[in-house]
Amino acid sequence: MSEQIERSPIKKILVKQLTYVGLDEYLEQELKDAGYGGVQVSEGPLGVKLTLYVTRPGLVIGRRGIGIKDISDKLTSKFNLNNIQISVAEIEVPEANPRVICERIAASMQKGTPFRRTAIWALNQIMNAGALGCEIIISGKIRSERAHYQKFVAGVVPKSGEIARVAVLKGTTSVLLKAGLFGVKVKIALKSRMTPEFQLKQVAEPVKEGEVVEKAEGEGVT
Numbered sequence: 001m002s003e004q005i006e007r008s009p010i011k012k013i014l015v016k017q018l019t020y021v022g023l024d025e026y027l028e029q030e031l032k033d034a035g036y037g038g039v040q041v042s043e044g045p046l047g048v049k050l051t052l053y054v055t056r057p058g059l060v061i062g063r064r065g066i067g068i069k070d071i072s073d074k075l076t077s078k079f080n081l082n083n084i085q086i087s088v089a090e091i092e093v094p095e096a097n098p099r100v101i102c103e104r105i106a107a108s109m110q111k112g113t114p115f116r117r118t119a120i121w122a123l124n125q126i127m128n129a130g131a132l133g134c135e136i137i138i139s140g141k142i143r144s145e146r147a148h149y150q151k152f153v154a155g156v157v158p159k160s161g162e163i164a165r166v167a168v169l170k171g172t173t174s175v176l177l178k179a180g181l182f183g184v185k186v187k188i189a190l191k192s193r194m195t196p197e198f199q200l201k202q203v204a205e206p207v208k209e210g211e212v213v214e215k216a217e218g219e220g221v222t
Contacts, residue, residue, distance in 0.1 A: 035055025055091050057089070106174075116150070132191045
């Protein structure tokens with residue numbers, strides 16, 4: 001019975017997904033200086049292909065591709081992945097990526113900038129980039145010795161339904177300061193990811209008085 005459980009396809013899928021989560025967390029730490037924004041994993045018959053999304057691709061690629069080879073060797077030994085193919089893509093709009101914004105907020109707080117000023121600055125950056133809405137939550141010892149959280153919201157951020165699953169991107173990180181550990185959560189709602197309710201395929205022009213309208217072949221007379 002135990003052998004059947006170990007060989008079950010469900011367990012294989014869970015183990016694989018757990019591996020990819022650990023892979024993502026590892027890359028987030030390794031590529032923090034490059035503005036890491038996520039990874040896309042696709043499996044093929046020849047191996048695993050990774051697409052790394054960063055704001056500074058040059059730091060990842062390195063001179064003559066040395067950086068990519070180093071990352072590939074580390075991932076192979078750490079996660080037991082064979083035939084890894086790595087490609088690097090630049091994030092076109094960093095302000096629309098919640099993971100990038102999280103790291104920017106954390107870096108600003110580490111430099112001593114007050115969290116309220118940092119959060120408002122981030123909200124303005126996100127909304128100026130054309131987002132539908134955004135929400136930033138900073139938690140920790142922000143007012144006293146007890147932990148609290150403060151929320152900063154701009155625009156519209158859907159909370160439930162299919163639109164919330166598709167159009168809202170999320171990112172989280174933590175930053176260690178003298179006062180303790182602070183958490184940062186960012187949600188960004190993007191207009192480009194929203195499915196339109198309807199779409200007009202053809203706009204009919206008004207018919208002038210006395211004008212004959214030609215029928216397409218196969219259409220009936222009304």
